[in-house]
Amino acid sequence: MERCSRVHARNLVRWAKDKPEVIVFSGDLTGSVEIAEFRDAYPDRFFSLGMAEQNMLSWAGGMAREGFTPFLHTFAVFLYRRPYDQLAMSVAYPNLPVRLFGFLPGITTPGGVTHQAIEDISVLRGLPNLTILEVGDATDVETLLDVVQGVNGPVYIRMLRGDIPRLFPQDAPLVFNRARVLSEGTDITLLSTGICTEEAMRATQVLREQGLSIQHLHVSTLKPFSDSQVLEAVKKPRYGVITMENHTVIGGLGTAVAEMMAENAVGKVLRRIGLKDKFAHGSSKQYLMKKYGLDAMALVHEIENLTSKNIAISEDDLAAVRLETQASISASQLEAL
Amino acid sequence: MERCSRVHARNLVRWAKDKPEVIVFSGDLTGSVEIAEFRDAYPDRFFSLGMAEQNMLSWAGGMAREGFTPFLHTFAVFLYRRPYDQLAMSVAYPNLPVRLFGFLPGITTPGGVTHQAIEDISVLRGLPNLTILEVGDATDVETLLDVVQGVNGPVYIRMLRGDIPRLFPQDAPLVFNRARVLSEGTDITLLSTGICTEEAMRATQVLREQGLSIQHLHVSTLKPFSDSQVLEAVKKPRYGVITMENHTVIGGLGTAVAEMMAENAVGKVLRRIGLKDKFAHGSSKQYLMKKYGLDAMALVHEIENLTSKNIAISEDDLAAVRLETQASISASQLEAL
Amino acid sequence: MHAANTGQQDTAWQNVAKTRAHGIRRRTLALTLERNGCYLSQALSSAEILATLYTQVLNLGESLAPAVPPPLKGVPGHGVHFGEGADYNGARTADYDRFLISPAHYAVAIYAALVETGRMDPAGLEQFNTDGSTVEMIGAEHSPGFELTTGSFGQAVSQAGGIALARKVRGESGRVFVFMSDGELEEGQTWEAVQALAFYKLDNVIVYVDVNGQQVDGLTKDVMNIEPIDARLEGFGATAIKVDGHDVDALADAINHKEAGKPLFVLCYTNSAEGIPMLETRKPHLHFVRFKTDAELAEAFLASMNQKGS
Amino acid sequence: MHAANTGQQDTAWQNVAKTRAHGIRRRTLALTLERNGCYLSQALSSAEILATLYTQVLNLGESLAPAVPPPLKGVPGHGVHFGEGADYNGARTADYDRFLISPAHYAVAIYAALVETGRMDPAGLEQFNTDGSTVEMIGAEHSPGFELTTGSFGQAVSQAGGIALARKVRGESGRVFVFMSDGELEEGQTWEAVQALAFYKLDNVIVYVDVNGQQVDGLTKDVMNIEPIDARLEGFGATAIKVDGHDVDALADAINHKEAGKPLFVLCYTNSAEGIPMLETRKPHLHFVRFKTDAELAEAFLASMNQKGS
Numbered sequence A, B: 001m002e003r004c005s006r007v008h009a010r011n012l013v014r015w016a017k018d019k020p021e022v023i024v025f026s027g028d029l030t031g032s033v034e035i036a037e038f039r040d041a042y043p044d045r046f047f048s049l050g051m052a053e054q055n056m057l058s059w060a061g062g063m064a065r066e067g068f069t070p071f072l073h074t075f076a077v078f079l080y081r082r083p084y085d086q087l088a089m090s091v092a093y094p095n096l097p098v099r100l101f102g103f104l105p106g107i108t109t110p111g112g113v114t115h116q117a118i119e120d121i122s123v124l125r126g127l128p129n130l131t132i133l134e135v136g137d138a139t140d141v142e143t144l145l146d147v148v149q150g151v152n153g154p155v156y157i158r159m160l161r162g163d164i165p166r167l168f169p170q171d172a173p174l175v176f177n178r179a180r181v182l183s184e185g186t187d188i189t190l191l192s193t194g195i196c197t198e199e200a201m202r203a204t205q206v207l208r209e210q211g212l213s214i215q216h217l218h219v220s221t222l223k224p225f226s227d228s229q230v231l232e233a234v235k236k237p238r239y240g241v242i243t244m245e246n247h248t249v250i251g252g253l254g255t256a257v258a259e260m261m262a263e264n265a266v267g268k269v270l271r272r273i274g275l276k277d278k279f280a281h282g283s284s285k286q287y288l289m290k291k292y293g294l295d296a297m298a299l300v301h302e303i304e305n306l307t308s309k310n311i312a313i314s315e316d317d318l319a320a321v322r323l324e325t326q327a328s329i330s331a332s333q334l335e336a337l
Numbered sequence C, D: 001m002h003a004a005n006t007g008q009q010d011t012a013w014q015n016v017a018k019t020r021a022h023g024i025r026r027r028t029l030a031l032t033l034e035r036n037g038c039y040l041s042q043a044l045s046s047a048e049i050l051a052t053l054y055t056q057v058l059n060l061g062e063s064l065a066p067a068v069p070p071p072l073k074g075v076p077g078h079g080v081h082f083g084e085g086a087d088y089n090g091a092r093t094a095d096y097d098r099f100l101i102s103p104a105h106y107a108v109a110i111y112a113a114l115v116e117t118g119r120m121d122p123a124g125l126e127q128f129n130t131d132g133s134t135v136e137m138i139g140a141e142h143s144p145g146f147e148l149t150t151g152s153f154g155q156a157v158s159q160a161g162g163i164a165l166a167r168k169v170r171g172e173s174g175r176v177f178v179f180m181s182d183g184e185l186e187e188g189q190t191w192e193a194v195q196a197l198a199f200y201k202l203d204n205v206i207v208y209v210d211v212n213g214q215q216v217d218g219l220t221k222d223v224m225n226i227e228p229i230d231a232r233l234e235g236f237g238a239t240a241i242k243v244d245g246h247d248v249d250a251l252a253d254a255i256n257h258k259e260a261g262k263p264l265f266v267l268c269y270t271n272s273a274e275g276i277p278m279l280e281t282r283k284p285h286l287h288f289v290r291f292k293t294d295a296e297l298a299e300a301f302l303a304s305m306n307q308k309g310s
């Protein structure tokens, strides 16, 4: 599995070249959210709004009204927590084409509770007019922008930065409101988002060898949530449905799936892997994923549970998969936020 | 049906008498949120924080750390939209006993989208440590405060003011995490919250006469959501489950019920009555409830739909019920917000 | 220190503005009586501000909207465009000014001003706060005269900043006027906005603030003090000048104090009972006015205003 | 205009404070090299502020916490109480001061200060940003020296206001000190907080601001200007004084400028490369420092600091 670095940084510059209406706003985190290249390439289209997120959101609404398409980049928490009212009233209500790139989803940062966007989907899903996307790999990141720009209204994107895996073929772009089918199967239906898809793929690879038949879908459009493939998938498993997300189990992917199941009287059992309605704390992503049960092993346990089978997979088996893919991460380097 | 006026205003003064730790914060809406009486009775325990909600929430966290129990009163939108970050980080994370009384839930106000809290439950349900309650009648309001004060952590209350019905016996207090069973039945399970319970009762009265057997529960604890009565109720209906709430259908009661159903593999169909993921606008509550299908008639239609029966109930039949209970509302009086 | 006392000879526009100010008060009082309550004091404090802006200061095109507002068609994202209420202020083209209303509960005063300036039919005002109408009690961007949805206070100036910056980038000559209330100065966002206006040197932004010294709970100084407003604004990089908010000449002259590279704030000190002396004794509780035992007196006063007004 | 140049004879506490400031720098530089990056410049700009506060200004009790921080036990609401990190600053009783940290990324400097003042074992600093430790990179209220969770900036001063008001109501003599960064002055909430501190006349609140003139993207004046800070604060009803943030005497003397009925803000103008001259050329990009080709030079510099420091 290839690992890619700073995909958005380069992609945005290339993509925005002939789109003068696309402007970028920074909330004083330029280097941390991969927009330094854009700033240097198109200084006239780059706006520093400082550390004042309320103003930044409303200001974006103002410029969007005048025909620009502001691409806001900051840590996710600073897009939906501090300026939620402004996002709701200055952007979402008037249905303006403002694009919100929120970095550090869930527990991908050691920055602790103030920097971990563990409930962003939950907060934002009830807001009318807003479209919500989440990326899981380099191909998602690279092919996202046309999808985003095609939406007539505001879009929130749960974004990844830095070193990210390529899980999907480069010529298979992210498609709006359409999940990626990663495997077909009849025992378990597994729906995953964001960084959990990589973990899930690691597990399913080993699980398949153990004879389990898994229908695995990678979801990137969280709102709207009306993909018929998902509905078909949740109807068919023998043992049940599992969702896996780097987010609290309340209000995110698992909840959207639950709504779909209940509305359609799908009498399967749903198990939601995610943060169990508890704040986390600052530590490495690997540590937190393990501690809070968001990793490949957690999925194995959930499947054991659901199937009442003893599955002979150890951390080592999974680590073998992990090793191959994460070779390029340098563990010794302290990351700035 | 009795209608009561300014229940909280008087109740709070009486209840707080011998509780020196209970202090009230006003966000410049004292007269509009029934705390003028408290201010006059206990001026030393009343704090004006002006129109600066971010500061108000964090300030409340500070006083709560020192042993006080701040009771914040303002319009609901100004508790969860403008100061969401402060609610999350200064109050919810440290699990402080701050009580948030949010008025004007859903479309109960002509104040338009900026004053209508249509997605508050959705925004707040994913926030760890927060308890969420909603009241539906005068008895709920009168018996709420002991329940609230018994919670070790922050509580958000979807509150009613002014003229409200008494639907439940005065000696049957609101019980934490326990729905009120308003009728038993096997055709339909109906779960309602807030002002929708009055509408639902109006409809169920007439529906019963038509031979429909309805299990009707009034829910006042929205988080946690683990009442075994609710689980039993959603399992049993012949036709399906209906939720009815003065809130968007995403992320509120309907969603909590969906989660419970999917987790428990309840293969019944769920229909969610509520705002259909759309902003409303400023008009009278009656008008908006009808327009957006939150009233008794909407419930009748949903049941017709679910049972594929033609139910001979007209607006007039329902209005007959309505008339009796709403005699004391003066339609000619323009309300201040 | 009202205009009447300055001893200056009124020229044509001043007479028009004063008549319109009188009309704003008169129409709002009538509605307050008819509906048994309204945001009357806001019309009283802001009448000259709005009349002067519409009469002498703003460079606006003819209204593009129907004189009688049609029923609400929907909300943005569902078949309706954002900001349609601004059609009452004319075309949003390069040379024209924009007029953005921040404190949405002043809506009645805005609607009355539109009637006075011939931009809306009096029948529009009759729709005030009726079901299904755009003429909402708390204006939103479909409401006549409103370009933004600002009932959650303190968001308009930031949006104005975005609009003004976009216009600067495009080299438009039209200015961006904002009308604010003083209570909004308590919101932190207001200060983020002023800071950013100054940072981007947006001297195409001019903000008129109705400093009526009151908010819902009473006097601003007792609820949450905001003074000295001018010092606060100057510290944040704006030009701030204080004027008598009932003096049409002073209000019009204020824009001449605009400094290059800075947003201008015109602090209009006003009286929330101006023009209806019987309300003086109710101060500071004038945020929402309902006549009770004094309704007859108010009716009589309205009759006298009507005589003078028509 | 540093202390060394004032010509005054240093008395005992000044020596202690300066030694501690040196230690804060030294320990943070060591960690920066060891971990290949850290919030070093924050320790450089704030070293004297923290050292002076701990040495001479704050009235704190003995630490109540284990010298070596035990692993994180959980989060509030799940078996753990709020604000436990404050145990390092001693008992929260009536006469003692409180010390509230606002910019949570200054954590490394706070931890180093705790080590220098004997409140935490050097082994605590070794836990910095390791899995399962409370010694987080961005401090939270379980982190040594932290009473609040303030990584979302601008929330500490408001919380301090609530704490200070509660203490006033109870008649406590202990004061409430807050340490802020200058970037936080861009947040609207900061101004709501100052406004409320002044409104409630909370003269038991004293805020030290590290005005290092920088934020993540560069100089504050280029990213979003906040000057003149003193005029802004005075306009909002606070007392504001400017001091050389590396002058321990000036820092200690500042609290004498406290005025009755007003919160005091001490604006400490600092240099974010202070004490490590080789960083001067990197300005203004010092928000997060990582040595690359210059790591050897930095190691050598650390060696010289260690010699002077122990």
Ligand SMILES: Cc1ncc(C[n+]2csc(CCOP(=O)(O)OP(=O)(O)O)c2C)c(N)n1
Residues within 6 Å of the ligand: B027, B028, B029, B051, B078, B082, C042, C103, C105, C151, C152, C153, C154, C181, C182, C183, C184, C212, C213, C214, C215, C216, C286, C287
């Ligand atoms: C963010 C926000 N918080 C609270 C309110 C509720 N509110 C409506 S009017 C008002 C008073 C505002 O002061 P001002 O506009 O000066 O009042 P007036 O002079 O009209 O009495 C308040 C607090 C609001 N609309 N927005």
Ligand SMILES: Cc1ncc(C[n+]2csc(CCOP(=O)(O)OP(=O)(O)O)c2C)c(N)n1
Residues within 6 Å of the ligand: A027, A028, A029, A051, A078, A082, D042, D103, D105, D151, D152, D153, D154, D181, D182, D183, D184, D187, D212, D213, D214, D215, D216, D286, D287
């Ligand atoms: C509300 C909020 N927005 C954004 C951030 C991200 N952030 C962390 S540090 C920082 C710069 C703040 O300025 P300052 O503390 O003065 O920076 P320094 O002097 O340490 O370089 C920013 C924007 C944050 N922590 N909180």
Ligand SMILES: [Mg+2]
Residues within 6 Å of the ligand: C181, C182, C183, C210, C211, C212, C213, C214, C215
């Ligand atoms: Mg006012």
Ligand SMILES: [Mg+2]
Residues within 6 Å of the ligand: D181, D182, D183, D210, D211, D212, D213, D214, D215
């Ligand atoms: Mg700084």
